[in-house]
Amino acid sequence: MAKLFQMDQTQDATSRIVGTLGYMAPEYAMHGCFSAKSDVLSxxxxxxEIITGRQNGSFNSEEEQEYLSPTWNEGRxxxxxxxxxxxxxxxxxxxxxxxxxxxxxxxxxxxDRPTMASVIHLF
Structure with a gap:
């Protein structure tokens, strides 16, 4: 989606939503509004997915969410x-x-999402 931006543009909206649902930012999937941070979410x-070895969306069930947060918070x-x-x-x-x-x-x-420039510095 970043390719849709002009050089000085920071956000926009589309009339037609396209892409793979599991990788779309919620603001884009629901309202067609995208920004540079939409690509950050993807x-x-x-x-x-790569780190966990689990397909996108596999942490969506309540059982998985209950497992994810305590495991992360307890240092496991x-x-x-x-x-x-x-x-x-x-x-x-x-x-x-x-x-x-x-x-x-x-x-x-x-x-709450970082910019891609910030992400690069985090690595």
Missing amino acids: FGELVV TLNLIDPILKRVVSRRDVLIRCFHIGLLCVQEKVA
Whole structure:
């Protein structure tokens, strides 16, 4: 969607919503309003998928949500990371950092999401 922007443009609206629903920002899927932070959400969805080894949307059930928050909050983040990824990446702190960045990007409120420039600096 970033390709739709002019150089000095920061937000816009479309008359027709297109894309893969699981990767669309809620403000775009519901109202057709997109911004640079819409792409940030899509990026975060991909990062979370890669780190967890779970398909987008698999944390949507109430049972999964109940598991995700306490696991993250209690410092058991490694339990959420794909076991295969844990075997091939020796630095667990890098995996946790990437997961945390992904979670920052997928926040529902646009204002709470970082800019892509900020995301780059976080890596």
